[in-house]
Amino acid sequence: MPTYARFPIVLTKGSGAFVSDIDGKKYLDFVSGIAVNAFGHADAKQALAISRQAKSLLHVSNLYYNVPQIMLAEWLTAHSFADRVFFCNSGAEANEGAIKLARRFAKTIDPNRFEIITAEGSFHGRTLAALAATGQEKYHKGFEPLPAGFKYVPFNDIAALEKEIGPNTAAVLLEPIQGEGGVRVPDSDYLAKVRALCDRHRLLLILDEVQTGMGRTGTLFAYEQTGIAPDIMTLAKGLGGGFPIGALLAKEAVAQVFTPGTHASTFGGNPLASAAALAIVKRLTPAFLKGVKKKGDLLIKKLTALQRKTDRIKSVRGMGLLIALDIQPTAIEVIEKAQKKGLLLSKTSEQTVRLTPPLSVHLEQINRAVSILAEVLDVKA
Numbered sequence: 394m395p396t397y398a399r400f401p402i403v404l405t406k407g408s409g410a411f412v413s414d415i416d417g418k419k420y421l422d423f424v425s426g427i428a429v430n431a432f433g434h435a436d437a438k439q440a441l442a443i444s445r446q447a448k449s450l451l452h453v454s455n456l457y458y459n460v461p462q463i464m465l466a467e468w469l470t471a472h473s474f475a476d477r478v479f480f481c482n483s484g485a486e487a488n489e490g491a492i493k494l495a496r497r498f499a500k501t502i503d504p505n506r507f508e509i510i511t512a513e514g515s516f517h518g519r520t521l522a523a524l525a526a527t528g529q530e531k532y533h534k535g536f537e538p539l540p541a542g543f544k545y546v547p548f549n550d551i552a553a554l555e556k557e558i559g560p561n562t563a564a565v566l567l568e569p570i571q572g573e574g575g576v577r578v579p580d581s582d583y584l585a586k587v588r589a590l591c592d593r594h595r596l597l598l599i600l601d602e603v604q605t606g607m608g609r610t611g612t613l614f615a616y617e618q619t620g621i622a623p624d625i626m627t628l629a630k631g632l633g634g635g636f637p638i639g640a641l642l643a644k645e646a647v648a649q650v651f652t653p654g655t656h657a658s659t660f661g662g663n664p665l666a667s668a669a670a671l672a673i674v675k676r677l678t679p680a681f682l683k684g685v686k687k688k689g690d691l692l693i694k695k696l697t698a699l700q701r702k703t704d705r706i707k708s709v710r711g712m713g714l715l716i717a718l719d720i721q722p723t724a725i726e727v728i729e730k731a732q733k734k735g736l737l738l739s740k741t742s743e744q745t746v747r748l749t750p751p752l753s754v755h756l757e758q759i760n761r762a763v764s765i766l767a768e769v770l771d772v773k774a
């Protein structure tokens with residue numbers, strides 16, 4: 394259905410940070426399937442894990458245990474604040490689960506609690522409740538009535554959040570960095586202040602790390618850089634490195650309110666998806682993540698240097714390899730010109746270009762991307 398304004402490009406194969414189209418044109422891929430392909434395209438280790446798993450067990454439903462799912466759950470709980478994991482198939486679905494879990498938990502404190510406060514400019518997915526949680530009117534248009542129980546406050550404004558908390562408030566749902574909202578990085582103490590507010594009012598803090606998680610910002614999860622931890626976290630995008638899988642994580646006391654029959658997914662965490670994700674997460678070692686941070690810092694530094702030489706770049710921001718540029722006059726013009734020169738980029742708004750290379754991107758690929766951008770913007774690099 395016509396839900397996408399697609400580029401007239403048919404991609405047929407890839408290798409690492411490169412993809413090729415049906416006419417044989419090669420592109421350096423700084424979209425990575427929208428912050429998904431952590432190790433680029435046709436990653437040999439993941440391809441092997443997927444093919445091995447496909448030859449033994451694809452799917453069994455969650456009426457039974459399966460080994461890759463157990464191993465993935467163990468890995469995720471060992472490497473995060475969480476004690477429990479629920480597997481699903483996408484970011485929106487993970488957030489739907491988070492909303493249900495938060496409501497059910499809040500009712501154990503006070504049966505009147507159901508409201509979830511989210512941020513203006515946020516993005517939480519396209520299913521109805523995730524859409525209602527999304528604080529951007531343009532996405533709501535024409536789909537009303539949306540599920541009730543969501544309130545929006547300006548992002549990075551602790552006073553506004555405090556004012557909105559009332560007797561019906563159940564939880565606060567935020568992205569540590571707003572991805573689709575334009576790579577908005579809040580003040581470094583914002584999330585700690587939100588955590589303190591949540592604790593004072595006995596509210597759950599839900600972090601949507603669908604885009605920021607799995608190493609994208611230079612740590613496994615973005616919350617690690619804020620000194621606090623959430624009660625609930627959602628993951629998807631980078632988790633499967635290109636294989637569709639999502640996850641909902643929570644502390645034991647919260648997860649406890651889900652009992653058999655309260656939430657489910659036929660496909661969630663099936664052996665193939667779990668094996669595909671395991672092949673990714675195992676390689677997100679501290680040393681690898683340090684490299685992500687270094688490469689991100691370097692890319693931001695190079696883009697900032699570019700900004701000094703042109704008034705067409707209004708701002709450069711980001712963390713790790715989640716980076717955005719505000720561009721004059723339009724992002725699409727830069728994206729289309731870069732495409733012609735063999736560099737794929739995405740946009741989050743009319744003026745904002747986003748760069749999300751594979752986490753495994755090489756230094757010379759970063760240099761090449763920056764020099765293509767310099768050409769596109771008529772800047773001597």
Ligand SMILES: *Cc1c(COP(=O)(O)O)cnc(C)c1O
Pocket residue numbers: 482483484485486488516517518519568572573601602603604605629630
């Ligand atoms: C992409 C995204 C989602 C939605 O994920 P889907 O897999 O497309 O449903 C939710 N939250 C955030 C922060 C995202 O970036």
